[in-house]
Every structure is written in C-alpha cells, then in structure tokens.
Amino acid sequence: MDMQSIDKLQAALRDELYVADRGLATAIFLALKLQRPLFLEGEAGVGKTEVAKVLAGLLETELIRLQCYEGLDVNQAVYEWNYTRQMLHIRLLEARGERATEAELFGREFLLSRPLLQAIERTEKKPPVLLIDEVDRSDEEFEAFLLEVLSDFQITIPEIGTIQAARPPVAVLTSNRTREVHDALKRRCLYFWIDYPSFDKELAIVQAKVPDAPAALARQVTAFIQELRQADLYKVPGVAETLDWTAALVALDQQALELSIVEDTLGVILKYQDDVSRIKGETARQILNRVKAGV
Secondary structure (H helix, E strand, C coil): CCCCCHHHHHHHHHHCCCCCCHHHHHHHHHHHHHCCCEEEECCCCCCHHHHHHHHHHHHCCCEEEEECCCCCCHHHHCEEECHHHHHHHHHHHHHCCCCCCHHHHCCHHHEEECHHHHHHHCCCCCCCEEEEECHHHCCHHHHHHHHHHHHHCEEEECCCEEEECCCCCEEEEEECCCCCCCHHHHHCCEEEECCCCCHHHHHHHHHHHCCCCCHHHHHHHHHHHHHHCCCCCCCCCCHHHHHHHHHHHHHCCCCCCCHHHHHHCHHHHCCCHHHHHHHCCHHHHHHHHHHHHHC
C-alpha cells in the first residue's frame, strides 16, 4: 500500500470501500508512520472496527482480534497452558517408567497463544493488525495489564521468560464509551473520535457498500436515518444499521421508501421495542414526509 501521503491513504481506504474523512485518515497515517497504537472512540456502528479490518487488507497482513468483555483475563487474552496435553505427556512418560520435569511440562510446545501473544509472536515477516475491540467493556485490571503490553509490546511468561515483538504490530483499540477508559491508556495511543457521519458522507458510504441500491432509495434511507438520530431513542442507529437497512430494502426490491415497508422493517434499524413503538405510526409518517420533501 502506498502510504506516502494522507491523500493516497485516503484514496486507498476508499478503494477498499471505507469512506474516511481527512481527520481520520490523518490519524491512521500517523499511527502507521509513528508505529503508535490508534485509539478509536465513538458510538456503536460508526465504523471503528472496520478500520482495523480494512487496514489488514491494505497492508496484506493478518488481522488478530481480541474481543473485550467483563471478566476478560490473561488466560483468554494472552496465553494459557495446554493442561490436557501436559497430562497426556505425563501419562506417556509414566508408562515408560519416567518422570516429567517442570521444564518439560512448561515448554513452548505446551503453550496456547491467545490474541495478544499471537500479535507479538507473528511480527518477524509482516506485523499483523491487532484489533482490541470494545476495550471499555473490559475490567480496569485488564486495562492496566494492557497498558504494560502496549508500552513495549512484550509479554513475560514466568516459566519461559520475556517474549518481545520483533516489530510492533499495527494496534487498533476501539471503545463505545460505555465507561471512561483511563487516561494512561489513551496517552499510549493516538486518539480519534468517530462521530456519526454527515448526510453526504453517509450517502457515499451507502453507495460504496450497497452499489445495487437505486439512487433514490439510497438518498431516502440516508435521510431517514439522519432524521432518526434526532429522535429521542434509547439507541440511535449507526452506519451499520443504515447499510443493513439498505441491503434489506434492496433484497425486497424496493425502489423508494413507503410507510408500510418502513414500518415492516423497523426492526432492522431499531433494536429495542420501546424505540420501535415510539417511531412506528405517526412519527414514521412525519419523518418519511420530511424525507420525501427534502430529497
């Protein structure tokens, strides 16, 4: 991938069907050039995770994903020992009248690498893209451990020693801001907030991702979603829902929005019954009328 300028990176992202504004393209460019982790924050469905996926494609390298959740610990994120294989090894040696030593049982052949260790081990030829997704869902204890890993890209395993990356992986962290991530972790990274897109940008995303959508339908869907984001909803739809809805309407052979089809497919874009009930009926009719008058 040509990374000689922000403009070329922005064009390369667009070729991969990812529409990035200048600010985001600049943040990605600097993260690659400076070999710094990139911390992307924003509401769910605005395209944070997709950045890592697209980068892996552009760099022609492996994507290693760590999905964070409450209770995530070292065993799931970094490494654990293959106890089943260790037990089989012990029994095999016992059958031979031999005894296993600690050094034998805790060698690399019995080590199961999890995403963070995989990202550090697989950097000799071409550094992978390490996606640490929804870091805000993890516990503060794990966040502190992650801070140490991102500082030097090395992991110490007591039985083996320290394993360090030959070159830093391309690290992308995402957060939906369900809680505030500690400043110390953010300071290790380049930071960018991805907001809901403007009408023009979202329309460009729809046209790139769902090229089969009729032009009128794409504009109406985008305008309808933009209007919905102004409503008092428990969870407003993101770009992912815009794309899902457009694809669903194309699958239903729709050329334009009609009230009946909007109400029938609200579950594609709204994920809570209270939100569906709030929009269905007169509110949907009013939004659709404004959309048709505006586009």
